[in-house]
Amino acid sequence: METHVVTDAPLSTVTNAARLLKAFLTREESIGVSELSRRLGIGKSNVHRLLTTLANEGLVEQDTRTGGYRLGIVVYELGEAVKIHLDLHAAAGPVLVRLREETGESSQVGVLDGAEVVYVDRLESAYSLRLFTETGRRVPAHATSSGKVLLAHLPPPLLDRVLDAGLAGFTPHTVTDPDLLRAELSGVRAQGWARSVDEREIGVTSVAAPIRDVHGDVVAAVSIGAPSARLGAVARRRYARLLVEAGEAVSRRLGWVPQDERRAATPVH
Structure with missing residues (x-):
């Protein structure tokens, strides 16, 4: 059961998007939705929504082999x-x-x-x-x-x-x-x-x-x-x-x- 809910306030969404991007500073090959949810204390559905938005902008991309996510070319x-x-x-x-x-x-x-x-x-x-x-x-x-x-x-x-x-x-x-x-x-x-x-x-x-x-x-x-x-x-x-x-x-x-x-x-x- 998801106990952490992100509000719809724009500032809160931007803050969580920034926190999500910083999670990739660990240099892991890719990180899954569940693991990101656990680390950030954000519900899986909200993590997925953030990832989808960031992926559309090229900031993250999905690893087709593992299903996890990594930083995209735009970040580079x-x-x-x-x-x-x-x-x-x-x-x-x-x-x-x-x-x-x-x-x-x-x-x-x-x-x-x-x-x-x-x-x-x-x-x-x-x-x-x-x-x-x-x-x-x-x-x-x-x-x-x-x-x-x-x-x-x-x-x-x-x-x-x-x-x-x-x-x-x-x-x-x-x-x-x-x-x-x-x-x-x-x-x-x-x-x-x-x-x-x-x-x-x-x-x-x-x-x-x-x-x-x-x-x-x-x-x-x-x-x-x-x-x-x-x-x-x-x-x-x-x-x-x-x-x-x-x-x-x-x-x-x-x-x-x-x-x-x-x-x-x-x-x-």
């Missing part, structure tokens, strides 16, 4: 995403310090989440007049230099999805025409860096360059942001070179090697 993918962010933080830290010393401006690392950029690392400017963008803040990708770098290297179907959802205008300078943005993103890929001048907010300018992982995929962007008065055309070009160098430095710390260096290191038979 989530773990890899966490690892990338941890590696990114370690790789970018020293480079951000040097970038701030060289430019005096706020420096940050951003990653793409859907149509938004999330800043995962940031160092504040030494100037008394500076921007305040806290770590974890989300900003629209199409109106920021980091976002343009990341959008420029998206696979076409994913870029289409972002553009098809619509591009909001934040200032008169925001690019809201998908065709114009596509043309700009093509230029970003060609020159290796992006800029955003008064596009998200009047008086704010930023410049960004890509960060690549060991496979050469663009996984983040490094940028500086400052009041537009300090980042005119001449300053933007000068800082763009520093940002490209900073992006390459972080990329190398993540294991990336430029193609020309890989070719030079390949022995000729």
